[in-house]
């Protein structure tokens with residue numbers, strides 16, 4: 001598992017989300033609940049999906065989710081999300097989470113990796129086609 005240890009955050013990319021878990025997010029041993037991390041990953045992954053879908057999306061599947069290293073209260077988490085597939089109505093996003101621990105000593109650890117699929121939905125919560133990509 002040596003590939004989980006990083007010395008820096010991904011270069012040239014902006015995190016979708018940065019967040020710090022608080023004591024209420026931890027179990028009795030002080031480690032952060034997996035469910036809390038999953039919620040942050042779901043939010044981070046939805047952000048590029050909403051932009052690409054130009055509107056609301058719903059999470060239809062968590063295709064994979066790996067907790068590579070524990071997360072501790074006070075870690076500063078950076079969540080990076082990249083669209084890896086666009087279907088007719090669905091968008092699949094890869095999310096990577098890095099923790100900055102002991103921030104004065106700059107220890108950065110890759111803690112989580114996940115792939116989720118979102119479906120573009122309309123005002124009746126029914127699936128809708130992904131609109132064509134508009135060049136900016």
Ligand SMILES: CC(=O)SCCNC(=O)CCNC(=O)[C@H](O)C(C)(C)COP(=O)(O)OP(=O)(O)OC[C@H]1O[C@@H](n2cnc3c(N)ncnc32)[C@H](O)[C@@H]1OP(=O)(O)O
Pocket residue numbers: 057058059060061086087088089090091117119121125126127
């Ligand atoms: C806001 C939130 O995120 S709330 C989080 C919880 N999520 C929800 O409450 C969503 C509940 N689910 C639903 O409402 C419905 O399943 C919907 C609207 C998301 C999808 O509606 P359905 O009619 O079931 O869609 P359908 O089966 O045709 O699949 C739609 C797309 O999702 C994909 N999909 C469906 N199931 C899966 C799966 N298990 N894994 C990967 N992709 C899937 C399909 O391949 C299809 O993609 P494509 O159109 O790009 O080919």
